[in-house]
Amino acid sequence: MGRPKNFSREEVLEKAIPVFWKHGFADTSLQDLEQATGVNKSGLYTEFRDKDDLFVACLRHYLESQGKRGLLTKEPLGWKNIETFLKNGPLNKGEQQGCFSVNSMREFAILPHEAYGVVTENRALLQHLLAMNIEAAKPKMAPPAIAEMVLSFFSGLCIERNLKSGKASSTRKIENFITALRTL
Numbered sequence: 001m002g003r004p005k006n007f008s009r010e011e012v013l014e015k016a017i018p019v020f021w022k023h024g025f026a027d028t029s030l031q032d033l034e035q036a037t038g039v040n041k042s043g044l045y046t047e048f049r050d051k052d053d054l055f056v057a058c059l060r061h062y063l064e065s066q067g068k069r070g071l072l073t074k075e076p077l078g079w080k081n082i083e084t085f086l087k088n089g090p091l092n093k094g095e096q097q098g099c100f101s102v103n104s105m106r107e108f109a110i111l112p113h114e115a116y117g118v119v120t121e122n123r124a125l126l127q128h129l130l131a132m133n134i135e136a137a138k139p140k141m142a143p144p145a146i147a148e149m150v151l152s153f154f155s156g157l158c159i160e161r162n163l164k165s166g167k168a169s170s171t172r173k174i175e176n177f178i179t180a181l182r183t184l
Helices: 009-023 030-037 041-047 051-064 079-088 100-105 113-136 143-162 167-181
Strands: 091-093 096-098
Touching: 009 030, 009 041, 009 051, 009 100, 030 041, 030 051, 051 100, 051 113, 079 113, 079 143, 079 167, 096 100, 096 143, 100 113, 100 143, 113 143, 143 167
Parallel strands: none
Antiparallel strands: 091 096
């Protein structure tokens, strides 16, 4: 009979996310994860099959814990929800800049296949929620096409945040973008 584990899965995920976020999937070592989580290799491998499994679990946990989706379901639907979503989207918290999911997309070629599915599914959900808000605003252009533009703009904001560009400039860009969208 093995020793009982003295850690929670959620705590491990919460501590591993910043490591993957900072270093990326490829440059995160098992030693980095052990040090950050306080759980040794055998403990991690008891809970997760391998580094790939831990990364996918981190990605899922991150996306499930994001309240940003809720911003897109607030009544009344419309441009205000989208503006709020964009302004609250990219993080600016110490080492955690931008969006863990968007940052992960840069490594798609080497990520576990399952991670690609998790990110794509989340982006499809966001695009659907964005389209619902856009449709409520009665634009001249097709809401799904505008939603694609908003999602691309969001990704760009996240990447810029990684470059540590100022929040003030993001706010101005978002306001200008929303003004432009309202004309479509």
